[in-house]
Amino acid sequence: MSESALKGSAQALQVAFDAALVDLDGVAYRGPYAIPTAPAALNGARAAGMRIVYVTNNASREPHEVADHLTSLGIPTGPAEILTAAQAVARLMAADLDPGATVLAVGGKGLRSALVEYGFVLVSSANDEPDAVVQGFVPDISWRDLAEASYAIQGGARFFASNLDMTLPNERGIAPGNGALVGVVISATGVRPTAAGKPLPTMFHLAAASVGSVRPLAIGDRLDTDLKGARAAGMPGLLVLTGVSSARDAVLAPADQRPSYIGEDLRCLEQVHPTPVRVGTVWTVGGASASVDGRTLIVDGDGIDAVRAACAAAWAAADIGIMVDAGSIPDFRVGL
Known part of the structure:
Protein backbone atom coordinates (compact mmCIF):
# COMPACT_ATOMS: atom_id res chain seq x y z
CA MET A 1 0.00 0.00 0.00
CA ASN A 58 -15.34 29.02 13.76
CA ALA A 59 -13.99 32.10 15.55
CA SER A 60 -17.29 33.81 16.35
CA ARG A 61 -17.89 32.38 19.83
CA GLU A 62 -15.88 32.22 23.03
CA PRO A 63 -14.78 28.80 24.30
CA HIS A 64 -17.27 28.83 27.19
CA GLU A 65 -20.14 29.48 24.76
CA VAL A 66 -19.10 26.54 22.59
CA ALA A 67 -18.77 24.35 25.68
CA ASP A 68 -22.21 25.41 26.90
CA HIS A 69 -23.69 24.59 23.48
CA LEU A 70 -22.18 21.11 23.49
CA THR A 71 -23.30 20.51 27.06
CA SER A 72 -26.86 21.53 26.14
CA LEU A 73 -26.78 18.88 23.40
CA GLY A 74 -25.92 16.15 25.90
CA ILE A 75 -22.13 16.31 25.45
CA PRO A 76 -20.72 17.56 28.78
CA THR A 77 -17.81 19.86 27.92
CA GLY A 78 -15.68 22.48 29.67
CA PRO A 79 -14.09 25.60 28.11
CA ALA A 80 -10.59 24.09 28.43
CA GLU A 81 -11.66 21.38 25.97
CA ILE A 82 -12.31 23.94 23.21
CA LEU A 83 -9.71 25.33 20.82
CA THR A 84 -10.99 27.93 18.36
CA ALA A 85 -9.37 29.52 15.35
CA ALA A 86 -9.69 32.84 17.20
CA GLN A 87 -7.31 31.58 19.88
CA ALA A 88 -4.95 30.20 17.26
CA VAL A 89 -4.80 33.39 15.18
CA ALA A 90 -4.30 35.54 18.29
CA ARG A 91 -1.33 33.37 19.24
CA LEU A 92 0.04 33.63 15.69
CA MET A 93 -0.32 37.41 15.70
CA ALA A 94 1.39 37.68 19.08
CA ALA A 95 4.44 36.02 17.54
CA ASP A 96 4.48 38.46 14.60
CA LEU A 97 3.45 41.81 16.11
CA ASP A 98 4.83 43.99 18.88
CA PRO A 99 3.20 43.79 22.33
CA GLY A 100 0.25 46.16 22.58
CA ALA A 101 -0.16 46.45 18.80
CA THR A 102 -3.43 47.96 17.59
CA VAL A 103 -5.81 45.65 15.75
CA LEU A 104 -9.00 46.17 13.76
CA ALA A 105 -11.00 42.99 14.39
CA VAL A 106 -13.71 42.01 11.92
CA GLY A 107 -15.53 39.21 13.69
CA GLY A 108 -17.44 38.17 16.78
CA LYS A 109 -16.73 38.46 20.47
CA GLY A 110 -14.85 35.17 20.42
CA LEU A 111 -12.21 36.78 18.22
CA ARG A 112 -12.14 40.04 20.16
CA SER A 113 -11.77 38.37 23.54
CA ALA A 114 -8.92 36.18 22.28
CA LEU A 115 -7.08 39.26 21.00
CA VAL A 116 -7.50 41.07 24.32
CA GLU A 117 -6.16 38.00 26.15
CA TYR A 118 -2.98 38.27 24.09
CA GLY A 119 -2.55 41.96 24.92
CA PHE A 120 -3.68 43.60 21.70
CA VAL A 121 -5.44 46.98 21.68
CA LEU A 122 -8.66 46.89 19.66
CA VAL A 123 -9.67 49.78 17.41
CA SER A 124 -12.84 50.25 15.38
CA SER A 125 -11.80 52.24 12.32
CA ALA A 126 -9.19 52.35 9.61
CA ASN A 127 -8.78 55.99 10.64
CA ASP A 128 -7.09 54.69 13.81
CA GLU A 129 -4.25 53.40 11.59
CA PRO A 130 -4.19 49.90 13.10
CA ASP A 131 -1.08 47.76 12.92
CA ALA A 132 -3.15 44.79 11.78
CA VAL A 133 -6.54 43.64 10.58
CA VAL A 134 -7.86 40.21 11.52
CA GLN A 135 -10.98 38.69 10.02
CA GLY A 136 -13.03 35.91 11.60
CA PHE A 137 -16.48 34.58 10.86
CA VAL A 138 -19.52 36.29 12.31
CA PRO A 139 -22.98 35.79 10.76
CA ASP A 140 -24.01 39.45 10.79
CA ILE A 141 -20.89 40.82 9.09
CA SER A 142 -21.70 43.82 6.88
CA TRP A 143 -20.38 45.59 3.81
CA ARG A 144 -19.18 48.39 6.07
CA ASP A 145 -17.13 45.92 8.13
CA LEU A 146 -15.46 44.53 5.01
CA ALA A 147 -14.89 48.00 3.61
CA GLU A 148 -13.28 49.24 6.84
CA ALA A 149 -10.94 46.26 6.83
CA SER A 150 -10.05 46.97 3.21
CA TYR A 151 -9.26 50.62 3.92
CA ALA A 152 -6.99 49.68 6.83
CA ILE A 153 -5.10 47.12 4.75
CA GLN A 154 -4.69 49.63 1.94
CA GLY A 155 -3.22 51.93 4.59
CA GLY A 156 -0.54 49.39 5.45
CA ALA A 157 -2.08 47.20 8.14
CA ARG A 158 -1.00 43.55 8.24
CA PHE A 159 -3.82 41.17 7.25
CA PHE A 160 -4.66 38.03 9.24
CA ALA A 161 -7.58 35.61 9.12
CA SER A 162 -8.80 33.04 11.60
CA ASN A 163 -9.44 30.53 8.82
CA LEU A 164 -10.21 30.27 5.11
CA ASP A 165 -13.14 27.81 5.05
CA MET A 166 -15.14 28.64 1.93
CA THR A 167 -18.34 27.05 3.24
CA LEU A 168 -20.08 26.50 6.57
CA PRO A 169 -22.62 23.69 7.08
CA ASN A 170 -25.69 24.45 9.16
CA GLU A 171 -29.13 22.99 9.77
CA ARG A 172 -30.48 24.51 6.51
CA GLY A 173 -27.66 23.53 4.18
CA ILE A 174 -24.24 24.84 3.15
CA ALA A 175 -23.64 28.57 3.66
CA PRO A 176 -20.69 30.84 2.77
CA GLY A 177 -17.85 30.53 5.27
CA ASN A 178 -15.16 32.91 6.46
CA GLY A 179 -12.97 32.19 3.44
CA ALA A 180 -15.69 33.46 1.10
CA LEU A 181 -15.92 36.70 3.10
CA VAL A 182 -12.14 37.03 3.28
CA GLY A 183 -12.21 36.74 -0.51
CA VAL A 184 -14.16 39.99 -0.69
CA VAL A 185 -11.37 41.82 1.13
CA ILE A 186 -8.73 40.14 -1.02
CA SER A 187 -10.59 41.32 -4.12
CA ALA A 188 -10.62 44.89 -2.82
CA THR A 189 -7.00 45.01 -1.66
CA GLY A 190 -5.03 42.42 -3.62
CA VAL A 191 -3.57 41.27 -0.27
CA ARG A 192 -3.88 37.69 0.97
CA PRO A 193 -4.02 37.13 4.73
CA THR A 194 -1.86 35.03 6.98
CA ALA A 195 -4.27 32.40 8.34
CA ALA A 196 -4.10 30.25 11.46
CA GLY A 197 -6.93 27.75 11.17
CA LYS A 198 -7.21 24.38 9.51
CA PRO A 199 -5.75 23.08 7.19
Whole structure:
Protein backbone atom coordinates (compact mmCIF):
# COMPACT_ATOMS: atom_id res chain seq x y z
CA MET A 1 0.00 0.00 0.00
CA SER A 2 1.15 3.56 -0.62
CA GLU A 3 1.96 5.87 2.27
CA SER A 4 -1.38 7.63 1.90
CA ALA A 5 -3.45 4.42 1.78
CA LEU A 6 -6.45 3.83 3.99
CA LYS A 7 -5.54 2.10 7.22
CA GLY A 8 -7.17 -0.51 9.40
CA SER A 9 -7.30 -0.88 13.16
CA ALA A 10 -7.70 -4.16 15.04
CA GLN A 11 -8.75 -2.13 18.08
CA ALA A 12 -11.66 0.27 18.34
CA LEU A 13 -10.36 3.72 17.43
CA GLN A 14 -11.28 5.05 20.87
CA VAL A 15 -8.85 2.50 22.32
CA ALA A 16 -6.13 2.73 19.67
CA PHE A 17 -5.76 6.51 20.10
CA ASP A 18 -5.42 8.45 23.34
CA ALA A 19 -7.12 11.65 22.17
CA ALA A 20 -9.63 12.82 19.60
CA LEU A 21 -9.26 16.26 18.04
CA VAL A 22 -12.86 16.73 16.97
CA ASP A 23 -14.23 19.26 14.50
CA LEU A 24 -17.64 20.66 15.41
CA ASP A 25 -19.75 21.82 12.44
CA GLY A 26 -20.75 18.73 10.48
CA VAL A 27 -19.27 16.32 13.05
CA ALA A 28 -20.79 17.00 16.49
CA TYR A 29 -23.61 19.26 15.36
CA ARG A 30 -25.25 21.06 12.46
CA GLY A 31 -26.13 24.60 13.47
CA PRO A 32 -27.93 24.44 16.84
CA TYR A 33 -28.75 20.73 16.62
CA ALA A 34 -26.67 17.69 17.53
CA ILE A 35 -25.94 15.15 14.83
CA PRO A 36 -28.15 12.35 16.17
CA THR A 37 -25.43 9.79 16.87
CA ALA A 38 -22.79 12.23 18.13
CA PRO A 39 -23.60 12.66 21.85
CA ALA A 40 -23.63 8.95 22.68
CA ALA A 41 -20.53 8.31 20.56
CA LEU A 42 -18.48 11.12 22.09
CA ASN A 43 -19.56 10.31 25.63
CA GLY A 44 -18.72 6.66 24.99
CA ALA A 45 -15.27 7.54 23.68
CA ARG A 46 -14.58 9.63 26.77
CA ALA A 47 -15.78 6.80 29.01
CA ALA A 48 -13.35 4.49 27.21
CA GLY A 49 -10.48 6.77 28.23
CA MET A 50 -10.14 8.91 25.10
CA ARG A 51 -9.42 12.57 25.80
CA ILE A 52 -11.51 14.95 23.71
CA VAL A 53 -10.55 18.38 22.37
CA TYR A 54 -12.93 20.23 20.08
CA VAL A 55 -11.01 22.05 17.36
CA THR A 56 -13.05 24.51 15.35
CA ASN A 57 -12.32 27.02 12.62
CA ASN A 58 -15.34 29.02 13.76
CA ALA A 59 -13.99 32.10 15.55
CA SER A 60 -17.29 33.81 16.35
CA ARG A 61 -17.89 32.38 19.83
CA GLU A 62 -15.88 32.22 23.03
CA PRO A 63 -14.78 28.80 24.30
CA HIS A 64 -17.27 28.83 27.19
CA GLU A 65 -20.14 29.48 24.76
CA VAL A 66 -19.10 26.54 22.59
CA ALA A 67 -18.77 24.35 25.68
CA ASP A 68 -22.21 25.41 26.90
CA HIS A 69 -23.69 24.59 23.48
CA LEU A 70 -22.18 21.11 23.49
CA THR A 71 -23.30 20.51 27.06
CA SER A 72 -26.86 21.53 26.14
CA LEU A 73 -26.78 18.88 23.40
CA GLY A 74 -25.92 16.15 25.90
CA ILE A 75 -22.13 16.31 25.45
CA PRO A 76 -20.72 17.56 28.78
CA THR A 77 -17.81 19.86 27.92
CA GLY A 78 -15.68 22.48 29.67
CA PRO A 79 -14.09 25.60 28.11
CA ALA A 80 -10.59 24.09 28.43
CA GLU A 81 -11.66 21.38 25.97
CA ILE A 82 -12.31 23.94 23.21
CA LEU A 83 -9.71 25.33 20.82
CA THR A 84 -10.99 27.93 18.36
CA ALA A 85 -9.37 29.52 15.35
CA ALA A 86 -9.69 32.84 17.20
CA GLN A 87 -7.31 31.58 19.88
CA ALA A 88 -4.95 30.20 17.26
CA VAL A 89 -4.80 33.39 15.18
CA ALA A 90 -4.30 35.54 18.29
CA ARG A 91 -1.33 33.37 19.24
CA LEU A 92 0.04 33.63 15.69
CA MET A 93 -0.32 37.41 15.70
CA ALA A 94 1.39 37.68 19.08
CA ALA A 95 4.44 36.02 17.54
CA ASP A 96 4.48 38.46 14.60
CA LEU A 97 3.45 41.81 16.11
CA ASP A 98 4.83 43.99 18.88
CA PRO A 99 3.20 43.79 22.33
CA GLY A 100 0.25 46.16 22.58
CA ALA A 101 -0.16 46.45 18.80
CA THR A 102 -3.43 47.96 17.59
CA VAL A 103 -5.81 45.65 15.75
CA LEU A 104 -9.00 46.17 13.76
CA ALA A 105 -11.00 42.99 14.39
CA VAL A 106 -13.71 42.01 11.92
CA GLY A 107 -15.53 39.21 13.69
CA GLY A 108 -17.44 38.17 16.78
CA LYS A 109 -16.73 38.46 20.47
CA GLY A 110 -14.85 35.17 20.42
CA LEU A 111 -12.21 36.78 18.22
CA ARG A 112 -12.14 40.04 20.16
CA SER A 113 -11.77 38.37 23.54
CA ALA A 114 -8.92 36.18 22.28
CA LEU A 115 -7.08 39.26 21.00
CA VAL A 116 -7.50 41.07 24.32
CA GLU A 117 -6.16 38.00 26.15
CA TYR A 118 -2.98 38.27 24.09
CA GLY A 119 -2.55 41.96 24.92
CA PHE A 120 -3.68 43.60 21.70
CA VAL A 121 -5.44 46.98 21.68
CA LEU A 122 -8.66 46.89 19.66
CA VAL A 123 -9.67 49.78 17.41
CA SER A 124 -12.84 50.25 15.38
CA SER A 125 -11.80 52.24 12.32
CA ALA A 126 -9.19 52.35 9.61
CA ASN A 127 -8.78 55.99 10.64
CA ASP A 128 -7.09 54.69 13.81
CA GLU A 129 -4.25 53.40 11.59
CA PRO A 130 -4.19 49.90 13.10
CA ASP A 131 -1.08 47.76 12.92
CA ALA A 132 -3.15 44.79 11.78
CA VAL A 133 -6.54 43.64 10.58
CA VAL A 134 -7.86 40.21 11.52
CA GLN A 135 -10.98 38.69 10.02
CA GLY A 136 -13.03 35.91 11.60
CA PHE A 137 -16.48 34.58 10.86
CA VAL A 138 -19.52 36.29 12.31
CA PRO A 139 -22.98 35.79 10.76
CA ASP A 140 -24.01 39.45 10.79
CA ILE A 141 -20.89 40.82 9.09
CA SER A 142 -21.70 43.82 6.88
CA TRP A 143 -20.38 45.59 3.81
CA ARG A 144 -19.18 48.39 6.07
CA ASP A 145 -17.13 45.92 8.13
CA LEU A 146 -15.46 44.53 5.01
CA ALA A 147 -14.89 48.00 3.61
CA GLU A 148 -13.28 49.24 6.84
CA ALA A 149 -10.94 46.26 6.83
CA SER A 150 -10.05 46.97 3.21
CA TYR A 151 -9.26 50.62 3.92
CA ALA A 152 -6.99 49.68 6.83
CA ILE A 153 -5.10 47.12 4.75
CA GLN A 154 -4.69 49.63 1.94
CA GLY A 155 -3.22 51.93 4.59
CA GLY A 156 -0.54 49.39 5.45
CA ALA A 157 -2.08 47.20 8.14
CA ARG A 158 -1.00 43.55 8.24
CA PHE A 159 -3.82 41.17 7.25
CA PHE A 160 -4.66 38.03 9.24
CA ALA A 161 -7.58 35.61 9.12
CA SER A 162 -8.80 33.04 11.60
CA ASN A 163 -9.44 30.53 8.82
CA LEU A 164 -10.21 30.27 5.11
CA ASP A 165 -13.14 27.81 5.05
CA MET A 166 -15.14 28.64 1.93
CA THR A 167 -18.34 27.05 3.24
CA LEU A 168 -20.08 26.50 6.57
CA PRO A 169 -22.62 23.69 7.08
CA ASN A 170 -25.69 24.45 9.16
CA GLU A 171 -29.13 22.99 9.77
CA ARG A 172 -30.48 24.51 6.51
CA GLY A 173 -27.66 23.53 4.18
CA ILE A 174 -24.24 24.84 3.15
CA ALA A 175 -23.64 28.57 3.66
CA PRO A 176 -20.69 30.84 2.77
CA GLY A 177 -17.85 30.53 5.27
CA ASN A 178 -15.16 32.91 6.46
CA GLY A 179 -12.97 32.19 3.44
CA ALA A 180 -15.69 33.46 1.10
CA LEU A 181 -15.92 36.70 3.10
CA VAL A 182 -12.14 37.03 3.28
CA GLY A 183 -12.21 36.74 -0.51
CA VAL A 184 -14.16 39.99 -0.69
CA VAL A 185 -11.37 41.82 1.13
CA ILE A 186 -8.73 40.14 -1.02
CA SER A 187 -10.59 41.32 -4.12
CA ALA A 188 -10.62 44.89 -2.82
CA THR A 189 -7.00 45.01 -1.66
CA GLY A 190 -5.03 42.42 -3.62
CA VAL A 191 -3.57 41.27 -0.27
CA ARG A 192 -3.88 37.69 0.97
CA PRO A 193 -4.02 37.13 4.73
CA THR A 194 -1.86 35.03 6.98
CA ALA A 195 -4.27 32.40 8.34
CA ALA A 196 -4.10 30.25 11.46
CA GLY A 197 -6.93 27.75 11.17
CA LYS A 198 -7.21 24.38 9.51
CA PRO A 199 -5.75 23.08 7.19
CA LEU A 200 -2.60 24.60 8.68
CA PRO A 201 -1.06 22.29 11.31
CA THR A 202 -0.90 24.83 14.15
CA MET A 203 -4.29 24.06 15.70
CA PHE A 204 -3.73 20.31 15.63
CA HIS A 205 -0.41 20.58 17.47
CA LEU A 206 -1.86 23.01 20.03
CA ALA A 207 -4.86 20.75 20.64
CA ALA A 208 -2.79 17.60 21.10
CA ALA A 209 -0.38 19.39 23.43
CA SER A 210 -3.25 20.75 25.54
CA VAL A 211 -4.13 17.21 26.72
CA GLY A 212 -0.65 15.69 26.56
CA SER A 213 -1.59 13.38 23.71
CA VAL A 214 1.01 11.15 22.08
CA ARG A 215 -1.45 9.23 19.85
CA PRO A 216 -3.98 11.80 18.63
CA LEU A 217 -6.67 11.16 16.04
CA ALA A 218 -7.99 14.16 14.10
CA ILE A 219 -11.68 13.87 13.20
CA GLY A 220 -13.55 15.96 10.66
CA ASP A 221 -16.08 16.13 7.86
CA ARG A 222 -14.07 18.21 5.38
CA LEU A 223 -11.27 16.83 3.27
CA ASP A 224 -9.88 20.25 2.38
CA THR A 225 -9.50 21.50 5.96
CA ASP A 226 -9.84 18.78 8.61
CA LEU A 227 -8.14 15.94 6.76
CA LYS A 228 -5.64 18.04 4.86
CA GLY A 229 -4.72 19.64 8.18
CA ALA A 230 -4.32 16.26 9.85
CA ARG A 231 -1.86 15.20 7.15
CA ALA A 232 0.01 18.50 7.42
CA ALA A 233 0.31 17.91 11.17
CA GLY A 234 1.51 14.33 10.66
CA MET A 235 -1.53 12.86 12.40
CA PRO A 236 -3.95 10.09 11.37
CA GLY A 237 -7.31 11.49 10.32
CA LEU A 238 -10.84 10.12 10.45
CA LEU A 239 -13.40 11.33 7.89
CA VAL A 240 -17.02 11.07 9.02
CA LEU A 241 -19.71 11.34 6.35
CA THR A 242 -22.07 13.61 8.28
CA GLY A 243 -21.04 16.98 6.88
CA VAL A 244 -19.50 18.57 3.80
CA SER A 245 -17.37 15.89 2.13
CA SER A 246 -19.17 12.89 0.66
CA ALA A 247 -18.12 9.32 -0.03
CA ARG A 248 -17.65 10.32 -3.68
CA ASP A 249 -15.38 13.17 -2.59
CA ALA A 250 -13.32 10.71 -0.54
CA VAL A 251 -12.82 8.42 -3.54
CA LEU A 252 -11.51 11.38 -5.54
CA ALA A 253 -9.44 12.87 -2.71
CA PRO A 254 -5.94 14.10 -3.62
CA ALA A 255 -3.11 12.49 -1.69
CA ASP A 256 -2.70 15.40 0.74
CA GLN A 257 -6.37 15.19 1.79
CA ARG A 258 -6.84 11.45 2.18
CA PRO A 259 -8.08 10.22 5.55
CA SER A 260 -6.49 7.32 7.37
CA TYR A 261 -9.95 6.07 8.38
CA ILE A 262 -13.50 6.56 7.10
CA GLY A 263 -16.73 6.13 9.08
CA GLU A 264 -20.38 6.88 8.48
CA ASP A 265 -20.54 8.86 11.72
CA LEU A 266 -18.87 9.05 15.12
CA ARG A 267 -20.14 5.61 16.10
CA CYS A 268 -17.15 4.27 14.17
CA LEU A 269 -14.98 5.28 17.14
CA GLU A 270 -16.20 2.21 19.02
CA GLN A 271 -15.61 -0.08 16.05
CA VAL A 272 -12.62 -1.91 14.62
CA HIS A 273 -11.70 -0.91 11.08
CA PRO A 274 -10.79 -3.71 8.64
CA THR A 275 -7.47 -3.29 6.87
CA PRO A 276 -7.66 -3.00 3.07
CA VAL A 277 -6.11 -6.09 1.46
CA ARG A 278 -4.88 -6.19 -2.14
CA VAL A 279 -4.89 -9.36 -4.21
CA GLY A 280 -3.82 -8.65 -7.77
CA THR A 281 -5.83 -5.60 -8.83
CA VAL A 282 -8.67 -6.12 -6.35
CA TRP A 283 -8.86 -4.38 -2.99
CA THR A 284 -11.00 -6.02 -0.31
CA VAL A 285 -12.25 -4.36 2.87
CA GLY A 286 -14.48 -6.48 5.08
CA GLY A 287 -17.18 -7.91 2.83
CA ALA A 288 -16.70 -5.41 -0.01
CA SER A 289 -14.19 -5.21 -2.85
CA ALA A 290 -13.18 -2.76 -5.56
CA SER A 291 -10.85 -2.50 -8.53
CA VAL A 292 -10.05 -0.11 -11.36
CA ASP A 293 -10.38 -1.33 -14.95
CA GLY A 294 -8.94 1.31 -17.25
CA ARG A 295 -10.46 4.37 -15.59
CA THR A 296 -13.64 2.62 -14.47
CA LEU A 297 -14.14 1.96 -10.76
CA ILE A 298 -15.81 -1.39 -10.13
CA VAL A 299 -17.30 -1.90 -6.66
CA ASP A 300 -18.82 -5.09 -5.29
CA GLY A 301 -20.71 -4.68 -2.02
CA ASP A 302 -22.35 -1.83 -0.18
CA GLY A 303 -22.18 0.17 3.02
CA ILE A 304 -19.14 1.81 4.54
CA ASP A 305 -16.80 -1.07 3.64
CA ALA A 306 -17.67 -0.50 -0.03
CA VAL A 307 -16.63 3.14 0.37
CA ARG A 308 -13.38 2.06 1.99
CA ALA A 309 -12.63 -0.50 -0.71
CA ALA A 310 -13.42 2.05 -3.43
CA CYS A 311 -11.06 4.56 -1.83
CA ALA A 312 -8.27 1.99 -1.53
CA ALA A 313 -8.60 1.04 -5.20
CA ALA A 314 -9.00 4.58 -6.53
CA TRP A 315 -6.12 5.97 -4.47
CA ALA A 316 -3.77 3.18 -5.53
CA ALA A 317 -4.67 3.88 -9.16
CA ALA A 318 -4.20 7.64 -8.71
CA ASP A 319 -0.76 7.03 -7.20
CA ILE A 320 0.38 5.55 -10.52
CA GLY A 321 -1.26 8.28 -12.59
CA ILE A 322 -4.65 6.69 -13.31
CA MET A 323 -7.58 8.87 -12.24
CA VAL A 324 -10.89 7.04 -12.04
CA ASP A 325 -13.80 8.33 -14.09
CA ALA A 326 -16.05 10.17 -11.64
CA GLY A 327 -19.06 8.88 -13.53
CA SER A 328 -18.15 5.31 -12.58
CA ILE A 329 -18.31 6.00 -8.84
CA PRO A 330 -21.49 4.42 -7.43
CA ASP A 331 -24.05 6.31 -5.38
CA PHE A 332 -23.04 5.01 -1.97
CA ARG A 333 -25.89 4.84 0.54
CA VAL A 334 -24.02 5.84 3.66
CA GLY A 335 -24.00 8.69 6.15
CA LEU A 336 -26.86 10.38 7.94
